[in-house]
Amino acid sequence: MPAAGSVRLPRSSPKTVFAYAYVCAYIADTSIRVSDEAKQRLDLYKREDESYEDVILRLTERDKWAGFGLLSETDTDTRDAMNGIRAEMRETVDSDIGELE
Known part of the structure; x- marks a missing residue:
């Protein structure tokens, strides 16, 4: 008799075993707090299609012509x-x- 939780395959079944893996991917994000004044200043530079992250990256670009x-x-x-x-x-x-x- 098979042990509890095990499955007994019929003798005529193929002996191929399939394994499935569950993969979780996490994207690391960091939250920062800014004052209302800082957010208002960012809003002045924020373009319609940009996120705040995009604005910060554009404004802090080392290339003086960027943006x-x-x-x-x-x-x-x-x-x-x-x-x-x-x-x-x-x-x-x-x-x-x-x-x-």
């Missing part, structure tokens, strides 16, 4: 060109100021 419309998705060459234009403009302004003195 600025068309330049946020452009390659390094375009950003380098923008830096060059800015440098030229500064030189022009410095030159104009020098002439006025």
